[in-house]
Structures are given as structure tokens and as C-alpha cells.
Amino acid sequence: MTEAVAPGKIIICGEHFVVYGEPAIVAAVDLKAYAYASFVDELGIHIYSSRVSEVSLRPIHEVIKLLLESRNVRLDNRGIAVSINSEIPISAGLGSSAAVAIASILAVSKLLGLKLKKREVISLGVRAEEFIHGRPSGIDPTISTYGGILLFKRGGRVRRIKPTKPMEFVIADSGIKRSTGIMVRKVGELSSKYPEVFLGLRYTMRKIVRRAMKAIVEGEIEILGDMLNLNHGLLSAIGVSNSKLERLVYVAREVGALGSKITGAGGGGCIIALAKPGESDRIASSLIDAGAEAVYKARIAEVGAM
Numbered sequence: 591m592t593e594a595v596a597p598g599k600i601i602i603c604g605e606h607f608v609v610y611g612e613p614a615i616v617a618a619v620d621l622k623a624y625a626y627a628s629f630v631d632e633l634g635i636h637i638y639s640s641r642v643s644e645v646s647l648r649p650i651h652e653v654i655k656l657l658l659e660s661r662n663v664r665l666d667n668r669g670i671a672v673s674i675n676s677e678i679p680i681s682a683g684l685g686s687s688a689a690v691a692i693a694s695i696l697a698v699s700k701l702l703g704l705k706l707k708k709r710e711v712i713s714l715g716v717r718a719e720e721f722i723h724g725r726p727s728g729i730d731p732t733i734s735t736y737g738g739i740l741l742f743k744r745g746g747r748v749r750r751i752k753p754t755k756p757m758e759f760v761i762a763d764s765g766i767k768r769s770t771g772i773m774v775r776k777v778g779e780l781s782s783k784y785p786e787v788f789l790g791l792r793y794t795m796r797k798i799v800r801r802a803m804k805a806i807v808e809g810e811i812e813i814l815g816d817m818l819n820l821n822h823g824l825l826s827a828i829g830v831s832n833s834k835l836e837r838l839v840y841v842a843r844e845v846g847a848l849g850s851k852i853t854g855a856g857g858g859g860c861i862i863a864l865a866k867p868g869e870s871d872r873i874a875s876s877l878i879d880a881g882a883e884a885v886y887k888a889r890i891a892e893v894g895a896m
């Protein structure tokens with residue numbers, strides 16, 4: 591049996607606009623998905639998980655098939671079983687589906703003795719995302735594969751970002767499940783209805799991401815907080831927030847977070863709050879009091895999938 595592990599992620603700045611080619615900053619977090627692959631007597635590909643739904647397992651099945659086809663692997667009279675175990679909350683904007691896909695791809699490639707380049711792993715991961723929503727930017731499989739913090743641009747080269755000061759993020763899950771595909775489509779409809787307005791928002795998002803990147807590199811954490819707040823304003827503007835997310839975002843700020851925002855597609859799922867050093871426990875407990883279903887103190891996962 592082979593084993594592989596892949597991290598989930600938070601988007602620090604730039605979700606949704608990244609689908610349209612704008613840059614985004616994304617960090618891998620130490621919530622992980624594990625996959626175990628083995629040969630079995632039963633023919634075909636078999637994916638098992640106690641927590642991940644049938645719907646999310648289908649893309650994995652399809653990409654493993656693609657992997658076997660692309661490498662001309664014939665299983666002859668045996669099959670492959672992949673068993674998945676994930677700590678990442680599902681449908682919450684933390685990259686669970688991409689991490690599960692990446693871990694599965696790696697576990698199967700180890701089982702078959704295939705050496706895949708990072709970009710091959712990512713492109714299979716993107717194929718899996720395409721089953722979930724038609725327009726993935728590729729940000730989730732990319733960060734899960736690389737780990738650390740990245741400046742990501744669709745179809746472009748990724749750039750590693752090295753923070754000069756440690757950053758403490760608190761993640762709060764609203765407990766509202768949502769579909770990334772539906773949220774991406776909703777934003778697509780708005781952008782086609784008001785293209786010139788949307789173009790202005792894109793431009794603003796690009797400036798926010800650039801300023802946030804400088805703030806991370808130079809250790810200006812107050813400025814980073816302001817960029818998170820501006821980013822959240824744009825997410826509200828494009829209609830991916832709701833009353834519960836707004837409540838969590840504002841409670842975090844009221845109890846001293848330097849900035850807070852939705853992370854991921856919105857409509858539910860998680861928010862992140864940037865805490866002053868040593869203040870994350872207090873912010874986390876206020877978020878629970880305000881109705882968050884779960885909170886996590888996010889540590890950056892420096893190492894990507896392996």
C-alpha cells in the first residue's frame with residue numbers, strides 16, 4: 591500500500607477575480623487530506639471514503655482513469671483501491687476537493703511507480719476540479735501541490751512569497767455548505783451583465799493583491815489587515831456574502847482582528863481573520879460565541895503534497 595498527503599488552503603486575497611486572470615495570494619494550511627492506494631483483486635478503480643460524499647468521489651475516479659490512460663497503464667486482472675481520509679471541512683472554501691484529488695493522484699502514481707512532475711499532478715488536479723465547476727482557476731490544486739504561500743495567476747508562473755513576520759490567521763466555518771460552481775456562475779452572470787463595472791472591480795482587486803503581497807514580504811501586518819478588509823468589501827459587492835458571513839467578519843474586527851474576510855467562493859463556508867500576535871485564541875472564542883460552527887488556528891503548511 592502507498593500513502594500520500596496533501597494540504598488544504600486559505601485564499602488570503604483575490605478569490606473569484608482569479609478566475610478572470612487576476613493574481614491571488616494563497617496559503618497552504620495544516621489541515622490535510624490523506625490517500626492510501628493498493629492493488630485489489632476486484633477489477634476497476636474503487637474509491638472509498640467515510641466522510642467525502644459520492645459526488646466528490648466521482649472526479650477522483652475520473653482523474654485516476656485519465657492518469658492510467660495517459661501513461662498507458664494496464665491493470666490486467668487486478669484493480670486499484672484508493673481510500674481517503676480528510677481533516678479538511680467539505681464545501682467550506684478550504685480546498686478539500688483539490689487536496690483529496692491531489693493526494694489520490696500521488697498515492698496511485700506511487701503505487702504504479704510513476705514519477706509525475708508537479709505540473710502534471712496539478713493539471714490532473716485541475717481536471718478533477720473541472721468536474722466540480724466549469725471554470726476552475728487551478729489555484730486549489732496548485733497550492734496543495736506546492737505548499738507555502740504563493741502568488742498565483744491563472745495560466746502563469748507561480749511565485750513563492752516569503753513573509754518576514756509570522757502571520758496568525760483564525761479560520762471560522764459558518765457551517766453553511768455551498769457549491770463553488772454555483773458561486774462562480776453567479777459572479778459570471780454579474781460580470782456579463784455589467785462588464786465595465788466588473789472591469790473596475792478587477793482593477794481594484796489587482797491593486798489590493800499587489801499591496802497585500804508587499805505587506806506580507808515587508809512584514810506590514812496592519813496594512814495586510816486593511817487589504818483583507820478591502821478584499822472582503824469587493825466580495826460583498828459581487829454578491830458572494832450573506833448575513834452569517836458578514837456577522838463573523840465584523841465580530842472578528844470588533845474583537846481586534848487586523849482584518850477579516852470570506853475565504854474561497856463564499857455563499858457560506860469560511861472566513862479568515864488576521865490576528866495580532868498572541869490574540870488568535872481570543873478571536874477564535876468570540877467567533878464561536880458569534881455562531882461559527884468550528885474554528886481553526888491556521889498554521890501555514892510549508893510543505894506541499896507528498
Ligand code: PMV
Pocket residue numbers: 604605606607608609682683684685725726727728729730770774853854855856859
Ligand atoms: O472552492 P473554493 O471555495 O475554495 O473557491 C476557490 C476559489 C474561486 O476563485 C472562487 C474559484 C477558482 O477556481 O479560483
